Amino acid sequence: MSSSRDEILKEGERIAGYILKETLDDREKDRIVRDSIDNFNNHVNPGWLVYRKSVSTNAAFVEWEDSQESFSDLHGNEFIDCLGGFGIYTLGHRNPEIVRLVSAQLNRYALHSQELVDPLRGYLAKLLAMCTPGDLRYAFFCNGGAEAVEMALKLARLASKKHYFISTVNAFHGKSMGAVSATGKGMYRKPYLPLIQGVQHVEYGNADAAEAAIKNLLAVGETVAAMIVEPIQGEAGIIVPPPDYLPRLREICDKYGVFLIADEIQTGMGRTGKMWAVEHSGVVPDILITGKAFGGGVMPITGIIARPGLWTEDIVENPWILGSPTFGGNPLACAAAIGAIKYTIEYDIPGQIAEKGRYLLGELGKLRNNHSILTDIRGMGFLIGLEYPSTEIGFAVSKGLFKRGIMTGGTLNNAKTFRIEPPGILSLESMNKIIERLDETLTEVEKEFGY
Structure with missing residues (x-):
C-alpha cells in the first residue's frame, strides 16, 4: 500500500462523513470543491475537467443534490436539467416511486447469490416482453449500454451462424471493442484500429445503401448476420431518418435472411413519444437493445430482448455462453426497471x-x-x-x-x-x-x- 492503514481509514472516515451529513458548512463545501478538482486531475483524468469547461468557464460546479427536473451544486445553485444524463432521467431525478421500490429491495437483499433463482429478473423479463412490440420474448440484462450492444452482436452471430454486420456512418453504439467496431465515428474508432473485422458502414437513412452492402457481401461469398441501427441517431446530432427507412430495412433484412437490431438505448422508454421509437414506423426488430432510462434514473441497467427463434440450442444448453455479467440483472437494478416500466405505463x-x-x-x-x-x-x-x-x-x-x-x-x-x-x-x-x-x-x- 502506498499509504498507511491509519491514513486510509482517516481519509475514508472524512469522505463517509460528507455523505452521511444532512447539511454541510461552507468550509466543508469549499473543501469538497478543492478535493474534487485535485482528485480528478490526479486520480481520474485531467481531461475530464477540461471537457467540463464547455459549460463552466471560471468555476468548478460540483453536483451534489437533485430533485425531479433539476439538480443543484454544493452551494445551492439550481439548474433545470435539459441534458437528462443523455437520456437517463426520462422519469425525473430520484422518482419517489422508483426510489421506494429500490429501497424496499435493498432492505430485503441487495445482490443475488449467482446460484439461486432471482425472481425479479424473471418478473422484469416478462414485463419487458409485455411492453415491447411484436413477439420479442427472451431478455438478457447487463450493466452498461456498450455491454448490451455486445450481447446483441454476439446473439446475432450465435443464432445466425453468419459473420458480417452492417452499421451506419456516424452511428454510436458504445466504446467496448465490439460496440466501437459497429460505431460509425472515426474519432472513436481510430485509436483502436484494427478493430473487429466484419463490420461495414453505410449511409444512415439510405435503405438502398444497406441493401447494396448486403448484396455485395453475399456476392463475394460472405455471410451477413445482422444490421444494427438507431431509430434516431443521437450522438450524430439527432438525425431523424425518412419515415420509410426502418420499414424498408425490415423488408431488406427479411429478404436476405439478416437480423435487424434496433439500438434503443437512448430512444427507448418513451423518449420519442412512443414507448419504443420503432413503434413510430410499426417495425418489430429481431433484437431490441434498451438502457439509459430503463433503470428509472435510479439504478444502472441495460439489456436486450429478442424473438424466440434467436434463442437457439447453443444458448439453452449453455445459458452463460452469451455472457455472464456478475451484476447483470441484479435485484436492485431489476426493482428500478420494474418500477420504471410500471410508472411509464401508468402515467403515460x-x-x-x-x-x-x-x-x-x-x-x-x-x-x-x-x-x-x-x-x-x-x-x-x-x-x-x-x-x-x-x-x-x-x-x-x-x-x-x-x-x-x-x-x-x-x-x-x-x-x-x-x-x-x-x-x-x-x-x-x-x-x-x-x-x-x-x-x-x-x-x-x-x-x-x-x-
Missing part, C-alpha cells in the same frame, strides 16, 4: 412526452425565426437537436444557458449540435423558462459573434 409518459415535445419544438421554431445562429431544429418528443453554424457558437450557447441555470449538452466532443433531453415530467413552467432563457442567450451570443 410517452403520451406526455409526445404532447410536451410538440409544444417545445413549436416554441423553438419561433426562436429560430428570430435568431440566425439557430440554423436547424430537429427531433422527436424530448430528443431534440439544436444546430449552430460552428462548434464555437454551440459551446457559447451552452455556456450562456448554464450561466442562466439551464444544463444542456453537446454531442460529446462536438457542440455544433447540442441535445435537449429533459425529463419527461418537465412542467410547462420550466419549458417556458427554458425558451425565455434560450432567447436571451441567443441574443447575447449573436452580439458576441457579430451576427
